[in-house]
Amino acid sequence: DQQVKQNSPSLSVQEGRISILNCDYTNSMFDYFLWYKKYPAEGPTFLISISSIKDKNEDGRFTVFLNKSAKHLSLHIVPSQPGDSAVYFCAASAQGNTPLVFGKGTRLSVIA
Amino acid sequence: EPEVTQTPSHQVTQMGQEVILRCVPISNHLYFYWYRQILGQKVEFLVSFYNNEISEKSEIFDDQFSVERPDGSNFTLKIRSTKLEDSAMYFCASSVDKVGTIYFGEGSWLTVV
Numbered sequence: 001d002q003q004v005k006q007n008s009p010s011l012s013v014q015e016g017r018i019s020i021l022n023c024d025y026t027n028s029m030f031d032y033f034l035w036y037k038k039y040p041a042e043g044p045t046f047l048i049s050i051s052s053i054k055d056k057n058e059d060g061r062f063t064v065f066l067n068k069s070a071k072h073l074s075l076h077i078v079p080s081q082p083g084d085s086a087v088y089f090c091a092a093s094a095q096g097n098t099p100l101v102f103g104k105g106t107r108l109s110v111i112a
Numbered sequence: 113e114p115e116v117t118q119t120p121s122h123q124v125t126q127m128g129q130e131v132i133l134r135c136v137p138i139s140n141h142l143y144f145y146w147y148r149q150i151l152g153q154k155v156e157f158l159v160s161f162y163n164n165e166i167s168e169k170s171e172i173f174d175d176q177f178s179v180e181r182p183d184g185s186n187f188t189l190k191i192r193s194t195k196l197e198d199s200a201m202y203f204c205a206s207s208v209d210k211v212g213t214i215y216f217g218e219g220s221w222l223t224v225v
Contacts, residue, residue, distance in 0.1 A: 032211070043203050043217050044203070099160055100147075100214055103154065105154065
């Protein structure tokens with residue numbers, strides 16, 4: 001039962017270009033979405049979040065877009081840097097009602 | 113910057129043995145969590161804890177698992193009789209409130225042999 005899906009297991013992008021990581025969800029009750037970044041042998045690190053009342057949230061090089069009608073969100077990283085190479089997890093919850101549900105992750109490789 | 117800390121970072125145990133994983137959540141946080149990630153799989157929710165009791169648990173969190181907050185700072189996960197399939201990275205996490213961002217520790221890698 002995959003309520004949060006990240007269909008691309010991996011993505012390679014050249015340094016300086018845009019990285020776009022996608023996430024789809026099936027549970028219409030989800031109203032809070034987060035992106036976490038994870039390096040090998042480390043815990044997930046919070047990156048950026050968005051509430052369902054917004055369709056965009058920006059923090060420096062990172063922007064998250066939410067399309068509620070399509071139940072789709074994406075994370076844009078511009079410009080991509082080699083240090084961005086990591087596994088990115090999309091997570092979702094229904095505020096106050098459910099624990100975070102994670103996608104399987106997308107491994108981003110930024111090539112210099 | 114405050115962070116969630118976990119010990120041990122890696123533990124190898126024999127099947128059937130008891131294991132205790134320890135966590136120190138961020139000090140002003142009130143909600144505590146355990147998640148796990150089996151190698152190659154997604155991060156899965158195990159249990160959440162608030163006000164000295166379990167508030168939610170997943171079907172993974174069966175009778176062999178228990179959590180405790182033995183004092184004002186530690187939060188522990190006990191696995192009573194470990195099985196091979198318990199081998200995973202276990203992440204402790206905490207948040208200020210139920211709707212806040214959850215912050216994760218670096219994980220405890222458990223290997224059951």
